[in-house]
Amino acid sequence: MTSALQKNRPGAAFPFDNSYVGLPPHFFAAQAPTAVAEPWLIKLNEALAAELGLDVEALRRDGAAIFSGNLLPEGAEPLAMAYAGHQFGGFSPQLGDGRAILLGEVVDRSGKRYDIQLKGAGPTPFSRRGDGRAAIGPVLREYIISEAMFALGIPATRALAAVTTGEPVYREEVLPGAVFTRVAASHIRVGTFQYFAARGDTDGVRALADYVIDRHYPTLKEAENPYLSLFEAVCERQAALIARWLHVGFIHGVMNTDNMTVSGETIDFGPCAFMDAYDPATVFSSIDQHGRYAYANQPGIGQWNLARLGETLLPLIDAEPDSAVDKANVVIKSYGERFQAHWVAGMREKIGLAGEEDGDLDLVQALLSLMQAQGADFTLTFRRLSDLAGDDAAEPEFAASFREPEACGTWLTQWRERLSRDPQTATERAIAMRRVNPAFIPRNHRVEQAIEAAVENGDFSLFEALLSVLSKPCEDQPGIVAYREPPKPSERVLATFCGT
Numbered sequence: 265m266t267s268a269l270q271k272n273r274p275g276a277a278f279p280f281d282n283s284y285v286g287l288p289p290h291f292f293a294a295q296a297p298t299a300v301a302e303p304w305l306i307k308l309n310e311a312l313a314a315e316l317g318l319d320v321e322a323l324r325r326d327g328a329a330i331f332s333g334n335l336l337p338e339g340a341e342p343l344a345m346a347y348a349g350h351q352f353g354g355f356s357p358q359l360g361d362g363r364a365i366l367l368g369e370v371v372d373r374s375g376k377r378y379d380i381q382l383k384g385a386g387p388t389p390f391s392r393r394g395d396g397r398a399a400i401g402p403v404l405r406e407y408i409i410s411e412a413m414f415a416l417g418i419p420a421t422r423a424l425a426a427v428t429t430g431e432p433v434y435r436e437e438v439l440p441g442a443v444f445t446r447v448a449a450s451h452i453r454v455g456t457f458q459y460f461a462a463r464g465d466t467d468g469v470r471a472l473a474d475y476v477i478d479r480h481y482p483t484l485k486e487a488e489n490p491y492l493s494l495f496e497a498v499c500e501r502q503a504a505l506i507a508r509w510l511h512v513g514f515i516h517g518v519m520n521t522d523n524m525t526v527s528g529e530t531i532d533f534g535p536c537a538f539m540d541a542y543d544p545a546t547v548f549s550s551i552d553q554h555g556r557y558a559y560a561n562q563p564g565i566g567q568w569n570l571a572r573l574g575e576t577l578l579p580l581i582d583a584e585p586d587s588a589v590d591k592a593n594v595v596i597k598s599y600g601e602r603f604q605a606h607w608v609a610g611m612r613e614k615i616g617l618a619g620e621e622d623g624d625l626d627l628v629q630a631l632l633s634l635m636q637a638q639g640a641d642f643t644l645t646f647r648r649l650s651d652l653a654g655d656d657a658a659e660p661e662f663a664a665s666f667r668e669p670e671a672c673g674t675w676l677t678q679w680r681e682r683l684s685r686d687p688q689t690a691t692e693r694a695i696a697m698r699r700v701n702p703a704f705i706p707r708n709h710r711v712e713q714a715i716e717a718a719v720e721n722g723d724f725s726l727f728e729a730l731l732s733v734l735s736k737p738c739e740d741q742p743g744i745v746a747y748r749e750p751p752k753p754s755e756r757v758l759a760t761f762c763g764t
Contacts, residue, residue, distance in 0.1 A: 278380065279317055280339035280368035283479070284450075287471060292343040297333025297365050298386025298396070300441065302430025304328055306724060307407065307731075309424050312447065316372045316424075323425075331425040331445045333365070333385040340367045344388035348462055349455030349522025350572060352556055357462045359455060359522050360390025363398060366451065377479060379451050380424065384443040399439035400428060401715045402534065404727055406444050408714065409533040412706045412734040418508045419501075420530035422447040440719060449529055452476055454573045455522030461576035469576055480527050491580035492591055499570050499599045501528025506566045507606035510559070511614060512705060513539035513642040517549035517760065519557045519565045521572050535760040538705045540750045542635040542642040548708070550759040563607075567599045613700045614646050615679065616653045616693045619686050627682055630675055638666035641750045646701040653683075654694025702737035703748050706730070708757035710747065 284292065305328040313320050329335035336342065344361035351359075365385045371377050383406070384398025403426050413420035429441035452472070460468030473491055477484050487493040505528050509516065516523070517535035525531050535549035544560030552558075557565060574592040582588035611628045612620065635645055645665040651658040659676070663669035688696065714726040733747045741747075751757070 278319075278337045278339060278368065279370055280337070280341070281371050281377070282339075282341050282368045283377070284345070284366065284369065284379075284475075285341045285343060287475060288468065290346065290468070291472070292345050292366075293360075293389040294342070295344045295365055295388045296336065296342050297382055299334045300332050300429035300431050300443075303332030303334055303443075304428045304430065305331065306404075306426040306428060306442070307423075307727075309411070309422070312422055312424055316370050316378060316447070318370070327425060328427055331382065331427045332429055332443050333382055337367070342367055344390055345451055345456065346390065346459050347453055347455040347522055348459040349453070349520050350458075350569070351518075351520045351522070352552070355458075355462075358390070358459070360459075361388055361451075362391040362394050363388070363396040364446075364451075376449070379446075379448045381446045381448065381451060382443055383446055384429075384441070395433065397429075397431075397433045397441050398444060399433045399435060400442040400719055401439065403442040403444040404715050404718055405711060406446070406533040408706055408711055408727070408730060408734065409536060410446075410530075411731060412737065413514075413530055415735050415737050416512055416702060416705075418512070418514075418530060419505055419528055448525070448531065449527040450476075450479060450525070451531070452526050453522050453531075454524045454526065454569055455520070457526075457573055457576040458521060466579045470580055473577065473580060476526050489581065489591075491577050492595065495570075495574055495577050495581070495592060496595045496598075498526050498528070498573060499595055500602055502566050502570060503563075503599055503602035504528070504606045505530065506562050507603055507610055509562060510607060511610045511700070512702065513542070513559070515539060515546060515548055515557070515559045516562065517552060517557055519562060519569065521569045524566070524569045526573070537708045537757065537760045539642050540708070540756070541639045542632065542645070544632075544636070548757070548760040550761050563600075563603045566603070567596065570599060571596050610700070613696065615649065616683065616688070616697045617686055618688045618693075618696070621682070621685070624682070627675075627678060630678070634666070634672060634675055638668060638671055640665045643702060643705050644748065644750060647698075647703050647748070650694055650697035650701045653697050654690050698738055700738075703740060704733050704737045706734060707747070707751065708760065709751040709755040712757055 308323055308327050310320050313323055326335055330337055342365050344365055346360045348357050349359050364381055364383045367380045369377055369379055387396035407423040407426050410420050410423045414422055424447050425445040427443050431441045432438045433441045457469060457472060473494060477490055477494055481494060481497050484490050484493045515537050523532045537548035539546050539559055546559045547555045574596055578588040578592060581591050608625055612624055617624060648662040648665055652662045663672050666672055710730055714730050717723040717726045733744055
């Protein structure tokens, strides 16, 4: 049992190269993790650790202590970041890392800089009377979903480790405690900019913007207007990111401005979920009572959040207020076109089109409307269409995606007529479609089954099995076909919950 925080133990060093700690003191609060009673290492992402240049052997030996916060590695400079945010449309001028502690930064083998952060490592000055802890369920959910997103090729924070703490946490019920170790290109959010802007701290906004340009967009330093170019670059990354969410049926659940990164990564997998039957109004988050962050609302919410970022940058964009607003408005208005271009391009790929024609969007919309009317599973329908693209014998299975199999006949005729003018061979098309239409996603019922087994019985076998399946989402994996299937009516997950 480890009862107290240990510091700078030999052999447990990370190659830290910390930069955020060099920003002005009011950007963060120095904060060491709080020791826990009896940490146990659930999972170490050894492949990611190796990519980050970490000592995998040392992490196998000391990982439980390090990733619980009991052992502070040499070179760590732990801190809690300050930020604000709009939460469900209401502005909170001070949020900050209430249960997360940034240990430091490492530069990986390719020269990219990453944050190493503990979630659930104890209270910070931003905890707002919270305990700063995490329960095992949200920790396992974030591990599963973040690694699934990575395997799907969608920019997202990564999972480095998960540990149990040997201590309970108190929510609606008493639950086993855990700590999650998150890796991110950075943890700077739209809400981070809002924190300084809300205080009239233009110097703080400028220092943050300069830091973001240096870290994420270094080519913009030579731009005519670097801060306007920064705004444009963040809008472009978010438009591309949210389009990719929609391509796989992902619903974030809490698209608050403090949950939108300026790096363009998906962050915070609380009440997120993947859609089963296609319905653009789908909501899972138990706290999203009015559907603000429903599946189809995500592009518009992205634009709304980015407008808030633009507001913080106005004094930097132009000293003349009206001119600054005009310039920022041009950028934010272009977001819709950017998103639409990314979304349509991705949907063309999903239905097997290599070329472009004016009627392609109508063809996509017709399929989605059919899927909605017929209660078709989003993921399975597109995967079966991939099979059909390479083999006409797969048509009965595709048709079985719909409540009335004959309902897809007219659309299939239109699709095949369009394919006749496309340059790919059937084999090339099927291969390309399988790359973008996964067979396996983190089905909500499978995630909940893995969590329940861990919480109720200390059994992590379902968690491990699910991670293995999701690491190869676009491969057929014939021995585990059941993981492809939608939930039975009794297995459906109707609500997901925030772990705070």
